Amino acid sequence: MLLFVLTGVITVVVLFLLCLLSVICLDRKAVAQLTNEPALIVSRLRSIAPYAGLLGIVLVANKGLQNVIYDLSMEIGFEATETIYAVEGSFVAFVQAGFPEGMNYYFSFMYVFGYVVLLVFPAIAYFVSDSLEHLKILLTAYGLNYAGGIVCYTLVVAYGPRNHIPEQVSQPLLDLYPDVTTVTSQVNRNTNVFPSLHTSLSVTVFAIALMTRETFPRWFTIATIMSTSIVLSTMALGIHWLVDVVAGIGLAAVSVALGTIIVERS
Numbered sequence: 001m002l003l004f005v006l007t008g009v010i011t012v013v014v015l016f017l018l019c020l021l022s023v024i025c026l027d028r029k030a031v032a033q034l035t036n037e038p039a040l041i042v043s044r045l046r047s048i049a050p051y052a053g054l055l056g057i058v059l060v061a062n063k064g065l066q067n068v069i070y071d072l073s074m075e076i077g078f079e080a081t082e083t084i085y086a087v088e089g090s091f092v093a094f095v096q097a098g099f100p101e102g103m104n105y106y107f108s109f110m111y112v113f114g115y116v117v118l119l120v121f122p123a124i125a126y127f128v129s130d131s132l133e134h135l136k137i138l139l140t141a142y143g144l145n146y147a148g149g150i151v152c153y154t155l156v157v158a159y160g161p162r163n164h165i166p167e168q169v170s171q172p173l174l175d176l177y178p179d180v181t182t183v184t185s186q187v188n189r190n191t192n193v194f195p196s197l198h199t200s201l202s203v204t205v206f207a208i209a210l211m212t213r214e215t216f217p218r219w220f221t222i223a224t225i226m227s228t229s230i231v232l233s234t235m236a237l238g239i240h241w242l243v244d245v246v247a248g249i250g251l252a253a254v255s256v257a258l259g260t261i262i263v264e265r266s
Contacts, residue, residue: 006179010113017117022124025219030128047132051139051263058143062150069154070189077157080194081164084243091242092161093168095235104172107233110226111173112180115198118205118226125216133263134212141204141252141259148251149197158194162238169238196240199248200255202227207256 022031034040099107119142126135162171173180209216209223231248234240240248 144255195247200251203252
């Protein structure tokens with residue numbers, strides 16, 4: 001029941017923000033043209049179907065094999081927590097100390113709600129756009145990010161700073177919204193920190209927003225702010241190490257580059 005209520009709240013907030021962004025960022029004439037031509041909508045859906053389908057397969061595999069991946073990682077995965085801590089030490093504690101306590105509300109909101117909005121809105125915007133190329137790149141890059149995450153989470157076992165050094169790093173998200181674990185536990189485990197998918201997917205959105213900044217200038221500005229906030233939130237909330245964030249940025253760069261190549265050659 002609690003999961004249903006929380007999911008409903010997140011859905012309502014996300015839909016409101018998506019509608020708000022649509023008003024701010026989308027060309028009304030383009031939206032009107034699309035809504036008045038059902039055949040055009042069908043044509044575009046058919047065009048992106050292979051890319052959306054592959055992403056769907058990866059997402060289903062990620063969800064369906066979650067327990068298998070966890071069990072396998074416990075058997076063959078490299079325990080990297082101590083290594084990561086040896087590399088960066090208490091950097092995350094330093095990050096947390098650099099922000100006033102009130103910022104935790106902002107970072108928590110961005111981590112939970114802003115993240116979903118950041119991933120969904122560009123798909124809407126690029127679907128309305130004259131060219132579907134960037135939507136195809138976006139969907140392909142999403143799939144590559146998740147596929148890369150599956151591989152890394154299988155081969156690398158790592159616990160976040162809030163779990164490894166709780167005496168130095170706090171967990172504001174759980175302190176402010178303890179029930180949020182009811183939702184997050186459905187899609188993630190506390191050993192899935194390297195790389196940070198919140199970082200990789202946020203940077204992926206930013207990279208493609210950069211490509212389309214002339215067509216969607218307002219979205220580029222908003223995406224820059226949101227993606228930066230989400231990347232910072234992963235450390236400010238004590239969830240990820242700096243190493244996880246750097247790895248996430250690298251995964252995003254590879255995913256966008258490969259996604260672009262795949263779309264251009266298809």
